[in-house]
Amino acid sequence: MKITLKNLSRNYGSLHAVSDVSLEIPSNKIFGIIGRSGAGKSTLVRLISLLEKPDKGEVWYDDKRVDSLSEKELIQQRRHIGMIFQNFNLFSSRNAGQNVAYPMEICGMDKETIKKRVKELLELVDLGDRIDAPISTLSGGQKQRVAIARALACEPDILFCDEATSALDPQTTRSILELIKEIQKKMNLTVVMITHQMEVVRDSCDFVTVLSAGSVVESGTVKELFSKPKSEVTKDFLAHLTPIDADKESLIHWSKLPGRYTLRFAAGNTDSPIISKLSREFDVEINIRGGGIQKVGADEFGSLICDINGEEEAVRKAIAKLKRHRITVEENV
Ligand SMILES: Nc1ncnc2c1ncn2[C@@H]1O[C@H](COP(=O)(O)OP(=O)(O)O)[C@@H](O)[C@H]1O
Ligand SMILES: [Mg+2]
Numbered sequence: 001m002k003i004t005l006k007n008l009s010r011n012y013g014s015l016h017a018v019s020d021v022s023l024e025i026p027s028n029k030i031f032g033i034i035g036r037s038g039a040g041k042s043t044l045v046r047l048i049s050l051l052e053k054p055d056k057g058e059v060w061y062d063d064k065r066v067d068s069l070s071e072k073e074l075i076q077q078r079r080h081i082g083m084i085f086q087n088f089n090l091f092s093s094r095n096a097g098q099n100v101a102y103p104m105e106i107c108g109m110d111k112e113t114i115k116k117r118v119k120e121l122l123e124l125v126d127l128g129d130r131i132d133a134p135i136s137t138l139s140g141g142q143k144q145r146v147a148i149a150r151a152l153a154c155e156p157d158i159l160f161c162d163e164a165t166s167a168l169d170p171q172t173t174r175s176i177l178e179l180i181k182e183i184q185k186k187m188n189l190t191v192v193m194i195t196h197q198m199e200v201v202r203d204s205c206d207f208v209t210v211l212s213a214g215s216v217v218e219s220g221t222v223k224e225l226f227s228k229p230k231s232e233v234t235k236d237f238l239a240h241l242t243p244i245d246a247d248k249e250s251l252i253h254w255s256k257l258p259g260r261y262t263l264r265f266a267a268g269n270t271d272s273p274i275i276s277k278l279s280r281e282f283d284v285e286i287n288i289r290g291g292g293i294q295k296v297g298a299d300e301f302g303s304l305i306c307d308i309n310g311e312e313e314a315v316r317k318a319i320a321k322l323k324r325h326r327i328t329v330e331e332n333v
Pocket of ligand 1: 012015017035036037038039040041042043044
């Protein structure tokens, strides 16, 4: 299911929580929406998932406009939407299996079908043996797995994840993201992944949009974002990434000085000896102050913080050469 947002706005009094957001969320992919706390992510997700109406703008699922549906049609449409949240939102009075059964009971499925589906769904999330477990006896990761099983119960076309891994440790986060990726493929889901963590985008998303103060600041593939970030907000997110290896620094700082330039190497040009060539060819001195590698899927993205010193003309030519080699050069201010 493709989702199209046209000029969506939502105000709370004088506060513009979401302002003029237009986006195309492609079918059968994982689409990330990243932003700091208060950026408007949860408001946006409530608009896209039809929990709230926009003040302005339109929401389309494929070729159907859905924000203007009647109450009755909305309820029908919402059955094809799954949602998971940071705090899991499970019923503590029901056990794991009964939580998964709940939406199917609401839909009026017969008891036998429900029983069979609960078992299948819990097996899908690797909790086949915890069907009778009270929620309080499950770990955070297991609770989120139950929530995922419940979200999938009525075979949704879209799965919304609002900070679904924010309450989990890095290792559990990774296993939940792996599960979501696996389910996305298996069930041809369109996944909208809301997060304030670039790690989540790096490890799970195909596309991403960066939200700041209610507006889209940039959108593209995750690889584009890592190799050519445009906005300051995005660069700041990238600068604070933690690496896959938990206790290693992703960006190693050799120097306390910030360095004048940040060079970004995209997959494919990370292993050419461009830096040493540059200093020989143009008579410039390159002083490296920090750097690191990030992995997005199978591709590696490098960043290098450095000074480039020399005659003005030589520095200009050196930078031009870097750019010709498809290296992004940002001047740090
Ligand atoms: N129901 C509401 N009433 C009033 N203000 C709200 C409401 N929901 C969100 N806001 C405000 O809108 C802004 C965006 O909030 P939210 O969408 O929750 O951001 P995020 O999920 O990115 O942290 C915040 O300033 C928040 O205080
Ligand atoms: Mg939020």
